Amino acid sequence: MAREVIKVTAGLAGLAVGLTACGGGESASGADGPPRDGGTLRIVGSSDVEHLDTASVASVGAYGLSRTYARTLFGTRASNDFAETVPVQADVAARIPTRENGDIGKDGRTYTIRLRKGVQWNTSPVRPVTAHDFVRGFERLCNPAAPSSGKGYYISTLKGMDGFCRGFGDVDAKDAAAIARYQRDHEAEGVRAKDDATLVFRLRRPASDFLNLLSLPFTAAAPQEYDRYVPDGPEFRQHTLSDGPYQISEYKPGVSFLLTRNPAWRREGDPLRERHVDRIQITFGQDSAETVQQQLEQGTADLAWDQPVPTAAVSRLRGDPRFAIRDTPSNTPYLVFNTRSPNNGGALGRREVRQALEYAVDRSALIKIVGGPSVAQPLHTVIPPGNIGYAASNRYATPGESGDPAKCRELLGKAGHAKLTLKFPYRTNSVHKLIAQSIGQNLAACGVKTELTPDTGGSFYSSTIAVPAKAREGKWDIAAPGWTPDWYGNNGRSIIQPLFDGRTYGPNSTNYGGYDNIQVNGLIDGALTAPDPSRAAGYWQAADQKIMEDAAIVPLLDRAHTIFRSSRVRGAVFVPTAAGYDYTRLWLAD
Structure with a gap:
């Protein structure tokens, strides 16, 4: 969003x-x-x-x-x-x-x-x-x-x-x-x-x-x-x-x-x-970014609705006045864990399991999928650069941003969940299928099986991950939504509050995984009552650190558009x- x-x-x-x-x-x-x-x-x-x-x-x-x-x-x-x-x-x-x-x-x-x-x-x-x-x-x-x-x-x-x-x-x-x-x-x-x-x-x-x-x-x-x-x-x-x-x-x-x-x-x-x-x-119904791009270049359409430029076309279009890379400092996409899922004996409700899975993802592969380093940078915090409260940190570092499946397997074993099967719905527009497949392969290297299901009806958010009843029923375990802040500048609450305040969890909530930590909720309150933005930034930064310690999500990319x-x-x-x-x-x- x-x-x-x-x-x-x-x-x-x-x-x-x-x-x-x-x-x-x-x-x-x-x-x-x-x-x-x-x-x-x-x-x-x-x-x-x-x-x-x-x-x-x-x-x-x-x-x-x-x-x-x-x-x-x-x-x-x-x-x-x-x-x-x-x-x-x-x-x-x-x-x-x-x-x-x-x-x-x-x-x-x-x-x-x-x-x-x-x-x-x-x-x-x-x-x-x-x-x-x-x-x-x-x-x-x-x-x-x-x-x-x-x-x-x-x-x-x-x-x-x-x-x-x-x-x-x-x-x-x-x-x-x-x-x-x-x-x-x-x-x-x-x-x-x-x-x-x-x-x-x-x-x-x-x-x-x-x-x-x-x-x-x-x-x-x-x-x-x-x-x-x-x-x-x-x-x-x-x-x-x-x-x-x-x-x-x-x-x-x-x-x-x-x-x-x-x-x-x-x-x-x-x-x-x-x-x-x-x-x-x-006009909707066109899932292929390549086909949309072809229509734009041929002049039979003027703008893409929900498709960025296909990755393969980015280098070719450099210098073309019709093409641009625009800044949208964001957490897009990120991997969210359904902490309310009953699947796998409620494994995703355990911090140790989520922390293990933090080591799985190969961000270098994802950067290639979306167009290279001019389009995206690896992200390891909830708050992306360019937003209040951001501080560089990498709690789950892996060599070359390529993931560490051995560490993932080791920690899953220690947590008593060496074998997991995770339901993974994904969006079909743009490169979301490729991203889901890449993450699925990363998880397989950790010994984790994924069941990928395409959302072909455009209901990924409204009818799937934003419905608490489906979360509690275990209809999904992980998903890769995106988040663009609702505003920029003095915008700490436009990232932390909607995504992680456990008190607002419910229908249409963007706290998709049902994460709820009383300490984070308290830090949110501290930021909201701070006398000025610079003081609030300290609270947002502390909340970010706690959320990452809890491994509520796996930040993936800070991606331009x-x-x-x-x-x-x-x-x-x-x-x-x-x-x-x-x-x-x-x-x-x-």
Whole structure:
């Protein structure tokens, strides 16, 4: 998954400056000349989004898609200079709140957000987006049908959100009316509409990253019409509304999206987006990255949806202005252990077994699979370089990054689990099959058998590893998801909290393996209550060390994103948290 920040401290700004992208394709609207309106942007790829409802979006693809039709109070600017994508910008909010302008209380616990004028829903008749719509968006975070994977951010930050969410969990997840009634009859003290144009947030404690949290797609405004549908259900997905430059005019689940211009959108009311193409056609069902690349080079498609450039093409495309390697400091992919699995006598619930398996993986082979050292570097920590709290460490070092099967076998024997059989589902798009096969071979060298099963329905996250019941039933033992931070800069909690806070484990949680350590939970709390980002960084670093000691995951690669565009695409500027170009800024040459 993917995504980051407010005013950056000098130290954090330094992190960002060192991460400018490399490769070709440094185009932006200005460099390509004046934009030309019209035409259809054709995007092709493998799998549908796991969640379309902004309350529960959880993938980089969904982040990029939601940017076109769902707006938040704050956001970030697309740019091919990584540092420019870091600071938080006003979106639907009229301005950035500060203590100086009176919008942040003296104690740092009250934020007043005033909405800009001219932001409208594409309803009939058109009507303005109000503060009440944003309150509804926050209330939907904890809905029982498709709860947000990011709800922990807000439960730990906003007053009353914890109790509001606990009560919401008792509501019938299949009853749209009951869900709407709960939202109508209950409120969280921490988020209220003072009037149609003013929101007031009350925090449990000061949070230096609060504006980042208000920039995430989970917190997008939600119109009153959404109360008619079960969140993210099939009916909801056919009735999305838009306050952005595009609207979803046609959605065929698992097949395609068609986005067209939203007639209610006004350029002067949107500081972060533009609108040039008439239509955006997204087509799924193409699992072969090579076939997608061929279409892009031949000009029969314009962008890849969920396929980076095939590894074999990377060296050939160097110097091609259509090709670029963009920075997305991330833990992508990583190997996660299902600590709740009953398989193998509950072996993966034992730290000694997981520690043994840390020695199995040949990272040098994985780097070759994804395109070589210009695309990826070996990763041995939970927090990747370029993110707050990172400190270089390698607790389970192996010669030449090639793995140490003898050590793995030795430690498995000492743990009393010399023979394991692990169920290993994998994604079918991009190089995920090759990665899974490589890891499977590494484990075989340790005497561990793997049962690889392809996820051909695009449900790897939503219906497999993010379902606690399937984890407890032993439907899977290991998996290789990816994680792009929800934001960059002051972003410690966008890595540690969603992936490892045991208190948030549940449906749609991104703590896929059900890891829960009271010490780590305490370090998370320490970071969240720290008086400044530099103090928080120490807590995040300590949490990283403890998680690696527990071997909750095997970090694999810090991987950049290889991206290619057809010859007619212009104005290509990158959104790191969406691992793609900003569709609203693109235009098409003749």
